[in-house]
Amino acid sequence: MQNPKQELDAILTRFKGRHGALIPLLQEVQQLEGFLEQDTLRYISEQMNIPAAEIFGVATFYSMFRLKPQGRHVIRVCKGTACHVSGANTILGAVRENLKLGAKEDTTADGLFTVMEVACLGCCSLAPVIMIGDQTFGKLTPEKISGILDKFRK
Amino acid sequence: MEKIIAKLGLGSCGVAAGAGEVWTELEKVISENKLPVQLEKTACIGMCFEEPVLELSGKCKPGVMLGKVTPADVKGVLEGYLLDKLDYQNIILHEHKPAVHNELIANQQRIVLRNCGKIDPESLEDYEAAGGYQALRKALKMLPLEIIEMVKASGLRGRGGAGFSTGMKWQFAHSARNDKKYVVCNADEGDPGAFMDRSTLEGDPHSIIEGMIIGAYAIGSDEGYLYVRAEYPMAIKHLKKALIDAEAKGYLGNGILGTKFNFELHIKEGAGAFVCGEETALMQSIEGKRGMPTIRPPFPAESGLWGKPTNINNVETWANIAWIITHGADAFRQFGTEKSPGTKVFALAGKIKNSGLIEVPMGMTLHDVIYKVGGGIRNDRQFKGVQLGGPSGGCVPASLLDTTVDYDSINKTGAIMGSGGMVVMDEDTCMVDIARFFLNFTQNESCGKCTFCRIGTRRMLEILTRITEGKGEDGDIEKLEELAVNIIKGSLCGLGQTAPNPVLTTLRYFRDEYIAHIRDKKCPAHSCSALLTYTIVPDKCVGCTLCARNCPAYCISGEVKKPHVIDQSKCIKCGACFTNCKFNAIIKD
Numbered sequence: 001m002q003n004p005k006q007e008l009d010a011i012l013t014r015f016k017g018r019h020g021a022l023i024p025l026l027q028e029v030q031q032l033e034g035f036l037e038q039d040t041l042r043y044i045s046e047q048m049n050i051p052a053a054e055i056f057g058v059a060t061f062y063s064m065f066r067l068k069p070q071g072r073h074v075i076r077v078c079k080g081t082a083c084h085v086s087g088a089n090t091i092l093g094a095v096r097e098n099l100k101l102g103a104k105e106d107t108t109a110d111g112l113f114t115v116m117e118v119a120c121l122g123c124c125s126l127a128p129v130i131m132i133g134d135q136t137f138g139k140l141t142p143e144k145i146s147g148i149l150d151k152f153r154k
Numbered sequence: 155m156e157k158i159i160a161k162l163g164l165g166s167c168g169v170a171a172g173a174g175e176v177w178t179e180l181e182k183v184i185s186e187n188k189l190p191v192q193l194e195k196t197a198c199i200g201m202c203f204e205e206p207v208l209e210l211s212g213k214c215k216p217g218v219m220l221g222k223v224t225p226a227d228v229k230g231v232l233e234g235y236l237l238d239k240l241d242y243q244n245i246i247l248h249e250h251k252p253a254v255h256n257e258l259i260a261n262q263q264r265i266v267l268r269n270c271g272k273i274d275p276e277s278l279e280d281y282e283a284a285g286g287y288q289a290l291r292k293a294l295k296m297l298p299l300e301i302i303e304m305v306k307a308s309g310l311r312g313r314g315g316a317g318f319s320t321g322m323k324w325q326f327a328h329s330a331r332n333d334k335k336y337v338v339c340n341a342d343e344g345d346p347g348a349f350m351d352r353s354t355l356e357g358d359p360h361s362i363i364e365g366m367i368i369g370a371y372a373i374g375s376d377e378g379y380l381y382v383r384a385e386y387p388m389a390i391k392h393l394k395k396a397l398i399d400a401e402a403k404g405y406l407g408n409g410i411l412g413t414k415f416n417f418e419l420h421i422k423e424g425a426g427a428f429v430c431g432e433e434t435a436l437m438q439s440i441e442g443k444r445g446m447p448t449i450r451p452p453f454p455a456e457s458g459l460w461g462k463p464t465n466i467n468n469v470e471t472w473a474n475i476a477w478i479i480t481h482g483a484d485a486f487r488q489f490g491t492e493k494s495p496g497t498k499v500f501a502l503a504g505k506i507k508n509s510g511l512i513e514v515p516m517g518m519t520l521h522d523v524i525y526k527v528g529g530g531i532r533n534d535r536q537f538k539g540v541q542l543g544g545p546s547g548g549c550v551p552a553s554l555l556d557t558t559v560d561y562d563s564i565n566k567t568g569a570i571m572g573s574g575g576m577v578v579m580d581e582d583t584c585m586v587d588i589a590r591f592f593l594n595f596t597q598n599e600s601c602g603k604c605t606f607c608r609i610g611t612r613r614m615l616e617i618l619t620r621i622t623e624g625k626g627e628d629g630d631i632e633k634l635e636e637l638a639v640n641i642i643k644g645s646l647c648g649l650g651q652t653a654p655n656p657v658l659t660t661l662r663y664f665r666d667e668y669i670a671h672i673r674d675k676k677c678p679a680h681s682c683s684a685l686l687t688y689t690i691v692p693d694k695c696v697g698c699t700l701c702a703r704n705c706p707a708y709c710i711s712g713e714v715k716k717p718h719v720i721d722q723s724k725c726i727k728c729g730a731c732f733t734n735c736k737f738n739a740i741i742k743d
Contacts, residue, residue: 019460022442023425027384054443061444061601062425064384076385081347081541081577082503084591119428119595121385122349124503124577125202125510126170134387136170 007032008040012047022050022058026065035066063118071107071114073152075132080120082127091128092117094142098149112153155236157190158212163205163271165198165356166388167510171205172224179225180208180232189232197357197392199271200511201255204246207271210235219247221255258508261527263489263515265497266473270357270511275392278399281360287405289476293368294413301372302328305475307483309495314340314431314468315543315572316648317494317561323465326455327373330463335375337366338459338466340436341382341389344428345544346595348575350499351469353511355382355389358473359396363419365467365475367405370417373465377418381436384423393421428545428599432647433466435601446601447647468573470499490516494560504541504577505532514559521555524578535580538679539663543572545592545599546652548659549585568659570652584681585664586671590618592656596649607650610641614657622682626672631661680742683727687743690731692717694739701731701740 011028015021029044030036036059045052059065077092095115099108107114123129126138130148137148160180164173177195184191201207204221208231211217220231221244234240246255264270273280281287293301306321327335339362343351354362366378382390397419400406408416422440429435430445437459439445458464474496478486487495494516500523503509507529514523520540524530531537539549548569550557557563564571579588597611614637617630638654645651661668670676677685690701690710695717702710702718707726712718720731732740 020422020440020442023439024423027423027425057444058442062427064424064426079346081544081575081588081591082509084346085504085577085579085583085588118385118426119344119599120346120348122343122352123167123170123202124347124349124501124575125167126205127503127509129170136166138167138170 008043009047012044016048022055023062026055026059030065035069038067069107069111071112073113073132075113075115075130076118076121077115078119078121078123078127078129078131079117080122080124080127082124083120083129086127088128090142091130091140091145094145095130095149098146113149155190156212156214157192158210158215158236159192159194160184160232161194161196161209161211163198163207163209164195165271165353166386167198167202167353168205168207169388171202173206175225176206176208176223176228179228183229183232187229187233189236191232191236195274196271197275198353198511200267200353200513201246201258201508202510203508204244204255204510207246210240216249216251217247218245218249218253219255220244221246255508258512258527258529261522262513263497264513265477265486265489266354266361266470266499267357267511267513268477269361270353273358275357275359276395278360278396278403281358285480286360286476287364287403289479290364290367290405291411293371293479294411294415298328298372298374301368301479304483305372305478308478308486309483309493310471310474310478310486311494311561312467313470313474313498313573315546315570317571320467320471323455323467324369324373326453327375327463327465330456332463334377334462335373336459336462336464337370337373337375337378338433338436338440338464339366339378339380339472340431340433340466340468341380341386342424342431342436343383343386343469343573344431344599345546345573345575347501347503347541347544347577348573349501349503350511350574352386352389354469354473354499355386356392359389359392360400361473361476362469363393363396363400364405365472366419367410367417368475368479369465369467369472371415373463375465376416377420379420379422379440379459381422381424381430381440384425390421390423397421427601428595429601429647429649432649435647436466437464444601446603447649449646470574491558491560493562498559498571498574500559500574500576502528502576502578505535505580505583506530506578507532516560517558519555520550520557520559523559523576524555528578531578531580535582537578538581538583539579539585541569541577541579541588541656542575543570543652543655544575545596546570546648546655547572547575548655549579549588549663550659551663553663568655568662570655582679582681584622584677584679585660585667586618586677587622587679587681589657589660590615590622593618593653596653600649600653604645604647604650606641606644607646607653610637610644611650611653613637614641614654618657621668621671622677623684624671624675624682626668626675628672630672631665631668635661676743683729686727686729687722688720688725688727688729688732689741689743690718690720691739691741694737696737696739698736700734700736704730704734706730
């Protein structure tokens, strides 16, 4: 197996000298490591000669970047207008209850799931909608949640 | 037996509705039974509410479109259609006979969506067969200024929402003197309740690319960016393939189609920030920075991406270009109104029967859009309002349904055309809650640069939240109005300048609802849970105990077979008793 640092270095090398590279670079690093660890950000700063404050600023500005480890499956609960009027809050409640998440938690203790709220997934005609990984599930009712989540527990 | 074509919609909405399984079953049935069926895929035709949608056609057979197809239906419909004995309960379109949605399509005019749901979006050959890249060939024989004049004459206005003349914008970028210029496609569709751009990107990526190449040639640019929301994985996939194919065919790259014109196009994936839909913020984001808007002037046409002249248009605007070049400005002006020519794509969602994507000529009334094309309100409930323009727009009430769909008429209502989200609301939707919903959104998405936007939206949200929780006070409405005016004045970009619109329009048209919440502590739509009371009607209650057993707060008591009572002091207003009661013995008020 390749040394993880090697893979990280490979990404950094590819982006060196390219303008406007910070966001796609961070996206790839997050893809590789699952989240952006503080030490990694510092390492990127040294290697790429970009101030750590700037990197941290970008990483905290965009909702896609995560500074904490996330679960194997990311559940995006759509909170768009169409979903909102079709009961997105009860769906979110059902997901959180099924995963037994406490008020301030968003990742399950076993590291299997992370729940996120997103603005709009663009599947408004199927509202309410959630997305798990790249799969979209629409026309949901709270009752359907446990069956869907069980598929990802295997 | 004559060979037939089976075409399945595999856009995001189709896949979410189960089209993937239907595709597998189609492949299986066709190969196992050696059926003379050519299987093809396409993206979204716009009838998302009928997904998965399967279209069947043959040389000597009438084309039909079937809705809500399941894997179990596949064998029967294929064999039935082959033998001219199709028996399916949900034929949504029929070439010769009346079908439920024939009119839905007939009332539309498709320019932007001309190929969506018809061609395979991953096939350049399909796009070419539909006339694709002919406009580019024509444009390359014209002078850049001739193209700009044509776009100006068409009267095309920016479909991103603001409605600025596209031809003028191109003119500015063309006149800017610089050896390097950029063109950008704004595909950061972030409005909650809008998915027009997603469908176009997924369903016909080449139409956008062709528009951009023509635009680049016209203004004298050799490099461009497509800034796409990362939440649209299928759109990004289709675009990537389209770019590779277009380059291989010589539509992109150096010496395009044998001319001296060079153009390269990159995809930039967004990282989740609504404010990046604002053009100056979007450029900051492409440059790899925080997406914070900058002061204009200088406008992007003078100094944009990396300080170079830049022309930004949104997806729908770009998708119109090739059609205009091919058919001419006059053909475009046949549709729409004097000041808003052409068509507009809308995403119909919310409490509407035919939720999905439509394209209608400008100038149609809201009433016709909602009732003739949209099929009316779901469950035949009462129409209450329609939200246009997302977080920057407003709610238009029933009394203004005769408003025509064009930039100027919609602006008069206090809403905006926006990018085309149309969320329909019925009597169960609380307008104060909707205003709170949008403020919550803008407050979250404010980049924080301008104080009024950053803090003002938060104060407005706090007041609205209080009102929906039954803690509204006298003077709240006035405070909201005062904050709204100041936020509009004190914000740099469109996000802040329009953030108060949802509150201002609901206050203008649904003020009674605010007053009911504040003064009477009642939510007329029975939607704000904190303002509801659940009571049991003793005459109707048979004492089945179902409600008591389902109550999470254990606050319902009573003997078996005798009327029960809810302890109001403990009730958490979850509504479990109301949903579970089989005798309609519980009233929500």
